[in-house]
Amino acid sequence: MISKKVTGVEAALKGVKDKMTLMLGGFGLCGIPENAIAELVRIGVKELTCISNNAGVDDFGLGLLLQKHQIKKMISSYVGENEEFERQMLSGELEVELTPQGTLAEKCRAAQAGFPAFYTPAGYGTEVAEGKETREFNGKMYVLEEAFKADFAFVKAWKGDEAGNLIFKGTARNFNPCMCGAADITVAEVEELVPAGELDPNQIHVPGIFVQRIFQGKNYEKRIEQRTVRTRK
Amino acid sequence: MISKKVTGVEAALKGVKDKMTLMLGGFGLCGIPENAIAELVRIGVKELTCISNNAGVDDFGLGLLLQKHQIKKMISSYVGENEEFERQMLSGELEVELTPQGTLAEKCRAAQAGFPAFYTPAGYGTEVAEGKETREFNGKMYVLEEAFKADFAFVKAWKGDEAGNLIFKGTARNFNPCMCGAADITVAEVEELVPAGELDPNQIHVPGIFVQRIFQGKNYEKRIEQRTVRTRK
Amino acid sequence: MLDKNGIAKRIAKEVKDGYYVNLGIGIPTLVANFVRDDINVEFQSENGVLGMGPFPFEGEEDADIINAGKQTITTLPGASFFDSATSFGMIRGKHVDLTILGAMEVAENGDIANWKIPGKMVKGMGGAMDLVASAENIIVAMMHTNRAGQSKLLKKCTLPLTGVGCVTKIVTNLAVLEVTDRGFLLKERAPGVSVEQIKEATEGTLVVEGEVPEMSV
Amino acid sequence: MLDKNGIAKRIAKEVKDGYYVNLGIGIPTLVANFVRDDINVEFQSENGVLGMGPFPFEGEEDADIINAGKQTITTLPGASFFDSATSFGMIRGKHVDLTILGAMEVAENGDIANWKIPGKMVKGMGGAMDLVASAENIIVAMMHTNRAGQSKLLKKCTLPLTGVGCVTKIVTNLAVLEVTDRGFLLKERAPGVSVEQIKEATEGTLVVEGEVPEMSV
Numbered sequence: 083m084i085s086k087k088v089t090g091v092e093a094a095l096k097g098v099k100d101k102m103t104l105m106l107g108g109f110g111l112c113g114i115p116e117n118a119i120a121e122l123v124r125i126g127v128k129e130l131t132c133i134s135n136n137a138g139v140d141d142f143g144l145g146l147l148l149q150k151h152q153i154k155k156m157i158s159s160y161v162g163e164n165e166e167f168e169r170q171m172l173s174g175e176l177e178v179e180l181t182p183q184g185t186l187a188e189k190c191r192a193a194q195a196g197f198p199a200f201y202t203p204a205g206y207g208t209e210v211a212e213g214k215e216t217r218e219f220n221g222k223m224y225v226l227e228e229a230f231k232a233d234f235a236f237v238k239a240w241k242g243d244e245a246g247n248l249i250f251k252g253t254a255r256n257f258n259p260c261m262c263g264a265a266d267i268t269v270a271e272v273e274e275l276v277p278a279g280e281l282d283p284n285q286i287h288v289p290g291i292f293v294q295r296i297f298q299g300k301n302y303e304k305r306i307e308q309r310t311v312r313t314r315k
Numbered sequence: 316m317i318s319k320k321v322t323g324v325e326a327a328l329k330g331v332k333d334k335m336t337l338m339l340g341g342f343g344l345c346g347i348p349e350n351a352i353a354e355l356v357r358i359g360v361k362e363l364t365c366i367s368n369n370a371g372v373d374d375f376g377l378g379l380l381l382q383k384h385q386i387k388k389m390i391s392s393y394v395g396e397n398e399e400f401e402r403q404m405l406s407g408e409l410e411v412e413l414t415p416q417g418t419l420a421e422k423c424r425a426a427q428a429g430f431p432a433f434y435t436p437a438g439y440g441t442e443v444a445e446g447k448e449t450r451e452f453n454g455k456m457y458v459l460e461e462a463f464k465a466d467f468a469f470v471k472a473w474k475g476d477e478a479g480n481l482i483f484k485g486t487a488r489n490f491n492p493c494m495c496g497a498a499d500i501t502v503a504e505v506e507e508l509v510p511a512g513e514l515d516p517n518q519i520h521v522p523g524i525f526v527q528r529i530f531q532g533k534n535y536e537k538r539i540e541q542r543t544v545r546t547r548k
Numbered sequence: 549m550l551d552k553n554g555i556a557k558r559i560a561k562e563v564k565d566g567y568y569v570n571l572g573i574g575i576p577t578l579v580a581n582f583v584r585d586d587i588n589v590e591f592q593s594e595n596g597v598l599g600m601g602p603f604p605f606e607g608e609e610d611a612d613i614i615n616a617g618k619q620t621i622t623t624l625p626g627a628s629f630f631d632s633a634t635s636f637g638m639i640r641g642k643h644v645d646l647t648i649l650g651a652m653e654v655a656e657n658g659d660i661a662n663w664k665i666p667g668k669m670v671k672g673m674g675g676a677m678d679l680v681a682s683a684e685n686i687i688v689a690m691m692h693t694n695r696a697g698q699s700k701l702l703k704k705c706t707l708p709l710t711g712v713g714c715v716t717k718i719v720t721n722l723a724v725l726e727v728t729d730r731g732f733l734l735k736e737r738a739p740g741v742s743v744e745q746i747k748e749a750t751e752g753t754l755v756v757e758g759e760v761p762e763m764s765v
Numbered sequence: 766m767l768d769k770n771g772i773a774k775r776i777a778k779e780v781k782d783g784y785y786v787n788l789g790i791g792i793p794t795l796v797a798n799f800v801r802d803d804i805n806v807e808f809q810s811e812n813g814v815l816g817m818g819p820f821p822f823e824g825e826e827d828a829d830i831i832n833a834g835k836q837t838i839t840t841l842p843g844a845s846f847f848d849s850a851t852s853f854g855m856i857r858g859k860h861v862d863l864t865i866l867g868a869m870e871v872a873e874n875g876d877i878a879n880w881k882i883p884g885k886m887v888k889g890m891g892g893a894m895d896l897v898a899s900a901e902n903i904i905v906a907m908m909h910t911n912r913a914g915q916s917k918l919l920k921k922c923t924l925p926l927t928g929v930g931c932v933t934k935i936v937t938n939l940a941v942l943e944v945t946d947r948g949f950l951l952k953e954r955a956p957g958v959s960v961e962q963i964k965e966a967t968e969g970t971l972v973v974e975g976e977v978p979e980m981s982v
Binding site for chain 1: 593594595596597602603604605606607608609610611612613614615616617618619620621629630631632633635636639640659663667668669670671672673674675676677678681682708709710711712713
């Protein structure tokens with residue numbers, strides 16, 4: 083077993099520098115690498131390019147990095163529910179590359195799996211396809227999209243073992259598996275880190291080969307953006 | 316819940332006709348849809364094109380269909396360990412399209428996930444790339460490979476539920492998940508069919524949306540090709 | 549005239565037995581409340597869940613189980629969770645039978661715009677571009693006119709597009725319309741709404757054939 | 766001269782701490798038996814397992830747990846199972862550090878042929894074409910000559926290729942060689958084998974620099 087365990091978030095972020103490109107898992111505030119984000123704020127790295135479906139909300143998630151102007155460029159599919167993100171984008175303070183959500187996921191998966199590029203129908207005939215190659219297959223038009231390149235990927239899982247194997251819970255899975263192995267170094271933080279051998283090999287969502295560093299996360303807030311409930315009759 | 320349950324192998328194969336293209340899961344004899352193969356032999360459909368990593372062995376798996384000359388064309392990555400397959404290929408009785416194993420898996424996944432084609436480095440500079448478009452990305456050469464099209468996919472899982480959700484065991488997983496949803500109709504046979512709600516939604520390997528019919532399989536032989544053991548000290 | 553729930557209720561009638569359905573944020577989310585009990589339908593949310601159920605009971609919310617609108621949800625028996633690449637594989641691979649989403653503008657050729665007002669507002673396309681580029685059955689749920697009273701059913705979209713020639717049906721507070729080669733074909737009027745009112749509220753070509761029935765909601 | 770186990774034993778020395786390794790069928794499979802105990806290595810098999818262990822004890826074979834050679838295997842703590850697309854994602858995405866496979870022919874430019882003899886034999890490429898097209902560290906394990914006594918280290922391959930310019934190192938029963946711009950660079954001689962013997966058995970350009978050490982196995 084090749085151990086990926088590091089002592090904590092500081093060791094896990096070793097080598098993160100200004101101007102790097104980072105991938106961050108999560109959908110809204112669900113399944114985001116809270117510990118890694120807090121540490122990015124603490125070490126104050128700047129001029130980052132962040133690939134993440136959203137940029138959190140104004141005061142949590144990647145919103146914390148936006149507030150401190152640590153991000154030069156966001157590559158995301160969705161801005162809604164984050165006013166600071168929208169404000170920085172409209173004012174031109176922040177570069178933003180908006181990418182269809184499925185394309186975003188697949189650009190990660192392509193990087194993970196060694197595909198340089200792929201054809202998708204998403205965005206054909208829109209701004210998103212401008213300057214990109216388009217092509218017809220079986221009577222339908224597709225856009226050529228290239229794999230991402232990133233220095234670090236930060237993901238959050240429910241359980242993990244020392245070998246770097248990951249298991250997610252519910253919809254907190256989202257982009258996290260696609261980003262594992264899609265950057266030079268993948269850092270996984272987990273709610274529960276167990277010794278190798280405790281997880282069922284049949285139930286691993288991400289094999290450890292895609293993860294370079296894993297650590298036991300702390301103090302998860304797991305904020306809910308839209309608390310919707312029904313009342314008991 | 317949308318039920319995919321059918322009464323048995325006969326109902327599951329309804330609509331299978333001569334000259335169809337079929338996908339069949341499995342690697343060697345591991346994880347093959349034994350019940351579906353037996354039924355294909357019984358109903359005697361002919362001139363089939365079969366997409367499957369191997370063609371079983373001489374007297375089991377797809378080898379049974381080869382024996383009866385029901386297969387016109389095989390699309391596979393590996394011939395070894397099946398003398399009848401090699402004989403029919405060399406004699407010209409059987410058309411064979413040999414495809415690199417990773418390309419085979421991805422041509423299934425592309426069909427499942429709505430990608431018309433993808434670029435892979437596998438086979439560049441070899442017979443496999445003849446007549447195909449090649450292209451450079453970042454200094455490396457790639458071959459354009461197209462998604463498969465198939466009428467039926469036959470897969471075998473360990474457990475499944477009425478909603479069509481599947482869970483595999485060990486390396487019997489192999490090509491089965493990639494083939495689900497990659498054909499017009501996906502038929503899953505399982506060792507244990509349970510009511511919806513009994514499987515943990517976090518542990519589903521293939522969501523039921525990719526499966527059109529599921530049935531409780533019978534009499535699995537699960538033959539071992541190479542029984543390798545060590546002796547207890 | 550319909551309210552938002554009325555639009556959702558009418559669209560619910562388009563949901564057939566055995567359908568996998570993706571519901572967008574806003575009015576489309578409400579559709580789930582009105583689907584008949586005697587048919588089997590599964591709701592997919594692009595953030596990675598199939599088999600969504602109702603909202604959780606108070607106190608049972610789980611931050612790890614949400615829909616694409618970031619609302620806490622529950623799952624039904626037969627549900628599954630999966631990653632975003634797999635989720636869009638379902639969408640791109642045409643495994644989802646029906647997509648219902650909102651729009652800022654729809655053009656008579658089926659073009660749709662719903663993610664950006666240049667210089668003013670950028671919501672982002674989220675999964676909408678993938679959905680509209682792949683789905684074969686796309687229903688738009690929206691008000692017939694915007695807050696300024698201008699028609700949202702146009703000859704040509706003025707806002708940046710989300711997808712081209714993809715919308716098949718539109719249900720608004722005023723009408724049910726189908727996108728055809730000849731323009732918006734008026735299929736049904738909302739209760740108490742006249743063909744004249746719909747004509748006035750529609751900037752794009754409106755095709756009226758014979759008697760247009762009032763919808764039953 | 767080395768036997769098959771000797772070749773495997775020599776190659777095992779190329780396996781470094783922290784490596785993920787893919788072993789082909791035949792001699793490469795034997796390499797696992799000789800890797801040092803004090804380093805951490807994980808073996809990947811392209812049919813969908815990472816963290817392979819030794820063969821099972823008699824009576825504990827499981828038809829559902831095999832390697833790419835269809836042999837019954839076991840797994841070690843930290844192992845995982847996955848589908849074929851994910852497995853080749855590991856390979857294509859360069860997550861596997863070392864690939865060891867057999868060959869019928871290797872050319873001095875690093876070309877390899879190992880899946881077909883036209884008109885005579887077709888084994889199929891299996892996963893070999895994906896492996897050699899992607900891996901950056903490819904070691905070939907083979908006999909220096911074929912059964913007819915002909916060299917398998919050639920100026921140019923005569924058989925249909927598996928991959929182009931990809932092999933980095935070759936370990937045979939006679940020698941360890943590296944593929945360089947100038948040809949096969951002779952790095953080590955097998956015990957008791959002379960440079961002359963290796964020259965005779967090598968049809969491709971053999972580069973000999975200074976004293977060639979005898980390998981320690």
